[in-house]
Amino acid sequence: MSTGAEFRRGLRESLPVLIGFLPIALVLGAQATAKGFQSWQVPLMTGGNFAGGSEFVAVGLWAVPPDLLLIAAMTLLVNSRHLLMGAALAPLVRHLPARKIFPSLFVMCDESWAMGLADARKRGIFSLPYYLGTSAGMWTTWVLFTFIGAFFGPMIGDLSVFGFDMAFTAVFLVLLRGAWTSFKAARPWFVSLAVAAPTYLVLPGAWYVATGAISGLIAAFFLAEEK
Amino acid sequence: MSPDILAPLTIAAMAVVTYCTRIGGFLLLRNRSLSPRALAVLEAVPGCVLISVIAPRFVAGKPGELLALAITLLAAWRLPLLPTVLVSVVATGLLRHFM
Numbered sequence: 594m595s596t597g598a599e600f601r602r603g604l605r606e607s608l609p610v611l612i613g614f615l616p617i618a619l620v621l622g623a624q625a626t627a628k629g630f631q632s633w634q635v636p637l638m639t640g641g642n643f644a645g646g647s648e649f650v651a652v653g654l655w656a657v658p659p660d661l662l663l664i665a666a667m668t669l670l671v672n673s674r675h676l677l678m679g680a681a682l683a684p685l686v687r688h689l690p691a692r693k694i695f696p697s698l699f700v701m702c703d704e705s706w707a708m709g710l711a712d713a714r715k716r717g718i719f720s721l722p723y724y725l726g727t728s729a730g731m732w733t734t735w736v737l738f739t740f741i742g743a744f745f746g747p748m749i750g751d752l753s754v755f756g757f758d759m760a761f762t763a764v765f766l767v768l769l770r771g772a773w774t775s776f777k778a779a780r781p782w783f784v785s786l787a788v789a790a791p792t793y794l795v796l797p798g799a800w801y802v803a804t805g806a807i808s809g810l811i812a813a814f815f816l817a818e819e820k
Numbered sequence: 821m822s823p824d825i826l827a828p829l830t831i832a833a834m835a836v837v838t839y840c841t842r843i844g845g846f847l848l849l850r851n852r853s854l855s856p857r858a859l860a861v862l863e864a865v866p867g868c869v870l871i872s873v874i875a876p877r878f879v880a881g882k883p884g885e886l887l888a889l890a891i892t893l894l895a896a897w898r899l900p901l902l903p904t905v906l907v908s909v910v911a912t913g914l915l916r917h918f919m
Binding site: 616617620630631634637638641642643644646647648650651653654657658659660661664665667668669670671672673674675676677678679680681682683686694695698699701755756757758759760761762763764765766767768769770772778779781782783784785786788789790791792793794801802803804805806809810812813814816817818 | 826827828829830831832833834835837838839840841842843844845846847848854856857859860861862863864865866867868869870871872873874875876877878879888889892893895896897900901902904905907908909910911912913914915916
């Protein structure tokens with residue numbers, strides 16, 4: 594099939610995902626401006642970073658002025674799963690030239706990666722234009738609707754009076770539910786919570802994120818069974 | 821530094837860090853495989869970060885805030901994203917008003 598047809602096939606098959614993106618993007622954009630983002634900075638972040646989980650974390654930790662090192666470190670932690678995803682993709686794209694691989698990896702998100710891989714499994718070959726078609730729709734939708742959320746968010750007024758600040762906690766809990774496989778696998782999360790919450794009560798600033806995340810990872814290291 | 825500069829710098833730092841994670845796995849791991857222990861740690865990372873960021877909610881002093889969190893938790897367990905957010909926001913707003 595031609596490159597254009599493959600691209601359009603990817604775009605078409607990604608439509609349900611795009612519809613799922615809309616509410617999340619609007620919520621993220623509105624919360625970002627509520628936390629002190631200028632509305633033009635929101636598409637800059639969502640377009641350049643293009644990884645929703647880390648953007649919700651960044652907005653949650655955002656202040657004016659923001660703590661650059663803390664946010665960069667948490668972005669690295671949340672997006673470290675990309676390392677695994679890129680590694681899984683490697684054998685399928687090895688035959689392609691580097692000038693095609695490296696720009697294509699820029700738009701690799703959970704959904705486009707999963708669709709690209711599922712398509713490759715089904716057809717026996719990885720289709721780069723198909724993957725780029727899914728990614729193009731996702732990137733455009735994400736950037737556009739986070740910007741719309743950022744633009745219209747302030748018109749609603751002070752959101753914390755009405756409980757809108759809890760939306761962000763709700764999004765995180767839904768993301769955690771999505772990542773939940775078993776109580777056993779989630780034990781490091783409880784360690785993180787048990788350390789982060791008291792840290793928040795005794796230490797100023799955002800240290801609770803670092804102590805919580807790191808103690809959870811230490812727990813994951815020791816709880817992992819040797820094969 | 822002024823916030824006018826720090827905000828775009830932070831956004832740029834996020835973009836650079838995230839792109840590094842996207843190409844890093846491809847570059848570093850294309851010719852080898854990770855140990856099960858390293859895999860288990862990497863898989864735990866996003867959850868540990870997410871729960872740590874919202875940890876302060878679990879030790880909020882006011883009973884109304886804790887009740888709102890409990891309702892949010894229940895909703896997140898049962899409902900899709902958008903209904904969860906709606907239930908959570910409405911419950912939080914009402915509890916703040918009446919408790």
